[in-house]
Amino acid sequence: xxxxxxxxxxxxxxxxxxxxxxxxxxxxxxxxxxxxxxxxxxxxxxxxxxxxxxxxxxxxxxxxxxxxxxxxxxxxxxxxxxxxxxxxxxxxxxxxxxxxxxxxxxxxxxxxxxxxxxxxxxxxxxxxxxxxxxxxxxxxxxxxxxxxxxxxxxxxxxxxxxxxxxxxxxxxxxxxxxxxxxxxxxxxxxxxxxxxxxxxxxxxxxxxxxxxxxxxxxxxxxxxxxxxxxxxxxxxxxxxxxxxxxxxxxxxxx
Amino acid sequence: xxxxxxxxxxxxxxxxxxxxxxxxxxxxxxxxxxxxxxxxxxxxxxxxxxxxxxxxxxxxxxxxxxxxxxxxxxxxxxxxxxxxxxxxxxxxxxxxxxxxxxxxxxxxxxxxxxxxxxxxxxxxxxxxxxxxxxxxxxxxxxxxxxxxxxxxxxxxxxxxxxxxxxxxxxxxxxxxxxxxxxxxxxxxxxxxxxxxxxxxxxxxxxxxxxxxxxxxxxxxxxxxxxxxxxxxxxxxxxxxxxxxxxxxxxxxxxxxxxxxxxxxxxxxxxxxxxxxxxxxxxxxxxxxxxxxxxxxxxxxxxxxxxxxxxxxxxxxxxxxxxxxxxxxxxxxxxxxxxxxxxxxxxxxxxxxxxxxxxxxxxxxxxxxxxxxxxxxxxxxxxxxxxxxxxxxxxxxxxxxxxxxxxxxxxxxxxxxxxxxxxxxxxxxxxxxxxxxxxxxxxxxxxxxxxxxxxxxxxxxxxxxxxxxxxxxxxxxxxxxxxxxxxxxxxxxxxxxxxxxxxxxxxxxxxxxxxxxxxxxxxxxxxxxxxxxxxxxxxxxxxxxxxxxxxxxxxxxxxxxxxxxxxxxxxxxxxxxxxxxxxxxxxxxxxxxxxxxxxxxxxxxxxxxxxxxxxxxxxxxxxxxxxxxxxxxxxxxxxxxxxxxxxxxxxxxxxxxxxxxxxxxxxxxxxxxxx
Numbered sequence: 001x002x003x004x005x006x007x008x009x010x011x012x013x014x015x016x017x018x019x020x021x022x023x024x025x026x027x028x029x030x031x032x033x034x035x036x037x038x039x040x041x042x043x044x045x046x047x048x049x050x051x052x053x054x055x056x057x058x059x060x061x062x063x064x065x066x067x068x069x070x071x072x073x074x075x076x077x078x079x080x081x082x083x084x085x086x087x088x089x090x091x092x093x094x095x096x097x098x099x100x101x102x103x104x105x106x107x108x109x110x111x112x113x114x115x116x117x118x119x120x121x122x123x124x125x126x127x128x129x130x131x132x133x134x135x136x137x138x139x140x141x142x143x144x145x146x147x148x149x150x151x152x153x154x155x156x157x158x159x160x161x162x163x164x165x166x167x168x169x170x171x172x173x174x175x176x177x178x179x180x181x182x183x184x185x186x187x188x189x190x191x192x193x194x195x196x197x198x199x200x201x202x203x204x205x206x207x208x209x210x211x212x213x214x215x216x217x218x219x220x221x222x223x224x225x226x227x228x229x230x231x232x233x234x235x236x237x238x239x240x241x242x243x244x245x246x247x248x249x250x251x252x253x254x
Numbered sequence: 255x256x257x258x259x260x261x262x263x264x265x266x267x268x269x270x271x272x273x274x275x276x277x278x279x280x281x282x283x284x285x286x287x288x289x290x291x292x293x294x295x296x297x298x299x300x301x302x303x304x305x306x307x308x309x310x311x312x313x314x315x316x317x318x319x320x321x322x323x324x325x326x327x328x329x330x331x332x333x334x335x336x337x338x339x340x341x342x343x344x345x346x347x348x349x350x351x352x353x354x355x356x357x358x359x360x361x362x363x364x365x366x367x368x369x370x371x372x373x374x375x376x377x378x379x380x381x382x383x384x385x386x387x388x389x390x391x392x393x394x395x396x397x398x399x400x401x402x403x404x405x406x407x408x409x410x411x412x413x414x415x416x417x418x419x420x421x422x423x424x425x426x427x428x429x430x431x432x433x434x435x436x437x438x439x440x441x442x443x444x445x446x447x448x449x450x451x452x453x454x455x456x457x458x459x460x461x462x463x464x465x466x467x468x469x470x471x472x473x474x475x476x477x478x479x480x481x482x483x484x485x486x487x488x489x490x491x492x493x494x495x496x497x498x499x500x501x502x503x504x505x506x507x508x509x510x511x512x513x514x515x516x517x518x519x520x521x522x523x524x525x526x527x528x529x530x531x532x533x534x535x536x537x538x539x540x541x542x543x544x545x546x547x548x549x550x551x552x553x554x555x556x557x558x559x560x561x562x563x564x565x566x567x568x569x570x571x572x573x574x575x576x577x578x579x580x581x582x583x584x585x586x587x588x589x590x591x592x593x594x595x596x597x598x599x600x601x602x603x604x605x606x607x608x609x610x611x612x613x614x615x616x617x618x619x620x621x622x623x624x625x626x627x628x629x630x631x632x633x634x635x636x637x638x639x640x641x642x643x644x645x646x647x648x649x650x651x652x653x654x655x656x657x658x659x660x661x662x663x664x665x666x667x668x669x670x671x672x673x674x675x676x677x678x679x680x681x682x683x684x685x686x687x688x689x690x691x692x693x694x695x696x697x698x699x700x701x702x703x704x705x706x707x708x709x710x711x712x713x714x715x716x717x718x719x720x721x722x723x724x725x726x727x728x729x730x731x732x733x734x735x736x737x738x739x740x741x742x743x744x745x746x747x748x749x750x751x752x753x754x755x756x757x758x759x760x761x762x763x764x765x766x767x768x769x770x771x772x773x774x775x776x777x778x779x780x781x782x783x784x785x786x787x788x789x790x791x792x793x794x795x796x797x798x799x800x801x802x803x804x805x806x807x808x809x810x811x812x813x814x815x816x817x818x819x820x821x822x823x824x825x826x827x828x829x830x831x832x833x834x835x836x837x838x839x840x841x842x843x844x845x846x847x848x849x850x851x852x853x854x855x856x857x858x859x860x861x862x863x864x865x866x867x868x869x870x871x872x873x874x875x876x877x878x879x880x881x882x883x884x885x886x887x888x889x890x891x892x893x894x895x896x897x898x899x900x901x902x903x904x905x906x907x908x909x910x911x912x913x914x915x916x917x918x919x920x921x922x923x924x925x926x927x928x
Contacts, residue, residue: 052791073795074790074791075790075791075793075794075795075796076793076795078790078791078792078793079793083791084791086787086788086791090785090787090788091785091788092780092781092784092785092788092789093784093785094780094783094784095780095781095784099777102777103777103778103781103789103792104792104793106774106777106778107792107793107794108793110774110793110794113774117773117774118773118774118775119769119770119773119775120769120770120773121773121774122772122773123772123773123774123776123777126774165788165792166792168792169792169793
């Protein structure tokens with residue numbers, strides 16, 4: 001399992017005179033749990049957006065599973081197996097839990113649906129999609145609540161559904177944007193357990209500023225400061241890295 | 255001589271431009287600060303002129319004009335402030351769509367109020383004699399009044415600019431238009447300023463009404479005729495930008511005037527080739543607006559990158575938990591049977607006129623249904639949907655005149671042409687979102703509206719006539735007007751035949767749309783309405799889905815327009831009957847009225863709208879006033895439309911029983927997804 005799933009090469013993003021991301025070259029191996037940390041303004045979220053396609057880079061290349069996806073639209077990146085979750089829960093509140101998951105599953109199969117079917121065939125009549133929906137609902141533990149509206153779910157269950165949406169698109173790499181932001185330590189633990197439970201067989205890239213959390217869960221960590229890559233390595237290497245200590249751990253620590 | 259003539263036209267253009275500046279400044283700041291698209295701004299403008307009429311009458315032109323120009327704006331400003339307090343205020347935080355509906359209701363109410371008080375006759379606003387004299391400066395001859403308008407309006411613009419940029423109040427208002435929450439967070443009650451902004455905006459509009467009234471005349475259509483150009487100005491300059499309003503206003507005024515003066519005239523001659531100004535009067539400003547929106551969606555001077563999207567949501571209506579699906583289907587079936595039997599009842603009543611009304615209802619039911627596909631499902635609010643209705647009607651009439659009278663060919667032609675038009679317009683418009691999408695579709699509709707006046711083949715302002723539909727294909731069938739048969743001694747005719755044709759098409763359209771919404775395509779549309787960003791990041795090409803929805807919707811609106819042309823009650827297809835922006839507003843009103851996002855709701859809305867219009871207009875001339883008031887009450891208290899009333903009542907009863915506290919109407923208790 002040493003194949004590279006995601007690679008960035010000289011990724012740079014400028015907003016006017018500000019260089020938010022400066023020449024970042026990352027490489028994430030297949031099956032790896034990579035975290036990207038750094039203080040506020042380090043360029044974490046911009047890097048995230050460059051990889052998912054929400055922003056396009058000023059310079060540099062993003063490669064996914066060996067293919068250059070720098071100019072590929074966000075939705076197509078999802079189609080190729082690059083999933084993302086949202087920091088603020090972003091589910092289809094007015095639709096049922098089942099329909100939420102079904103839509104994500106349908107997206108993966110949309111190539112197999114011909115235009116006539118897309119317009120007129122009952123959306124629940126596609127066996128593969130229905131089956132996948134059922135599996136995902138089972139995995140995220142929301143089968144019992146499948147017919148409720150997503151907005152009626154408790155916060156924790158909405159987070160589960162959020163991950164369920166990502167899971168249903170069957171991604172190879174999942175990008176997680178501060179999934180535990182604003183949570184208590186118990187909630188954080190529950191969320192990380194859920195990620196472990198549901199997504200452990202995928203490659204993961206976590207954007208986070210909680211260092212303790214990152215140290216616990218990651219295979220490798222990349223530290224960003226002022227848009228530049230400061231260091232990359234295993235949690236141990238990072239913990240012992242002088243530069244990181246000076247620039248980050250030694251500074252303002254939350 | 256040529257130069258003098260040109261300067262004269264330029265002065266005329268600046269004069270008109272100054273009126274637009276005054277109008278647009280208010281509109282733009284109101285939008286910038288409150289996100290309110292105020293359609294009633296044009297009527298407040300007219301109100302200013304009418305108030306002055308009444309003020310000048312007892313004092314005479316000399317003193318009266320000066321009293322009016324001070325008193326009337328203050329009065330209109332107070333009315334504007336009152337409107338903000340009582341009707342606009344409860345809607346903050348909702349989707350801007352609800353402001354459109356609300357202010358559209360206000361248009362009907364104020365306009366009808368004007369008709370009631372001052373009558374419908376065109377009036378002259380008396381200005382002091384020394385202002386109406388012609389004056390010649392450097393060979394350029396215009397009226398003193400032109401100079402007066404330019405100087406006076408410029409003075410007001412400078413004062414407004416000063417207030418906005420150099421006073422504490424202005425600072426707060428400008429800060430509010432940047433970031434409302436932030437202003438609240440630093441402890442300023444920004445809501446208090448809204449009333450002020452709305453009032454001052456209304457007063458500026460009133461001044462514009464008075465000066466233009468003195469320049470031209472005062473009539474009940476004056477508000478309607480300036481509101482769309484004023485929107486063009488605001489969008490061109492950049493929503494919320496005062497500088498943009500000034501620049502845009504002068505630009506539109508000058509361009510409009512020069513195009514009117516010089517269209518078709520020879521610009522220059524090079525040997526054998528002559529360069530003439532293209533005859534684009536009326537079209538230029540809309541082309542300009544579309545071009546600007548495509549290149550720089552935020553307008554020439556706009557600074558807001560992203561509009562405050564997602565702050566409000568479009569409230570869809572539905573029976574939800576009140577009625578089971580099967581009950582609803584049964585009710586639908588009963589409704590169709592009742593409609594199928596309705597002509598028999600009408601027959602016994604002996605007045606076929608009711609059939610004419612029913613036919614109109616059916617046509618508009620299809621039109622409103624088509625709007626629901628994009629508005630209630632994909633969350634797009636087009637302000638120019640009548641372009642498809644109108645183009646459908648024109649296409650149908652042209653096909654009947656030149657190609658085939660067969661109703662099948664005619665309707666198919668209308669659908670296809672409109673679907674293609676929708677694809678083109680959609681491809682260009684869907685790249686911009688929210689209010690900008692609404693505005694760019696409005697511009698396209700206005701472009702087409704102006705275009706049909708220009709072309710010979712569309713019959714200009716007279717429209718098309720002399721066409722007739724043939725029920726059948728090839729030689730098999732019968733012309734609609736020849737159809738007449740008796741039954742039980744009653745005479746039946748074309749209205750009956752058309753009624754059943756329209757009913758059939760309406761039912762099929764509903765079934766088609768329902769099927770589509772329960773299929774993969776429709777399910778994605780609903781996900782886009784719920785969260786566009788999320789839909790994109792589970793892998794859907796959001797713009798492509800929107801565009802397709804727009805094409806389906808456009809085609810269906812074309813079908814409705816085609817039916818209008820086929821209808822035996824339709825003798826002429828004219829621009830105002832089909833392409834006037836009012837119809838775009840009406841169809842949104844109807845859809846909201848019935849309940850968006852339900853498909854059948856907008857169809858019910860059509861029945862209630864035209865039913866009410868028919869009923870009220872037989873009792874009073876002021877039916878618009880009543881309907882407008884009804885809309886306003888609906889927007890405020892029943893935003894999910896008629897179809898949500900059963901669940902609203904159930905909710906109230908439940909609350910009364912449980913005494914669980916107040917009912918929050920914005921909480922989605924009812925849902926559309928079946």
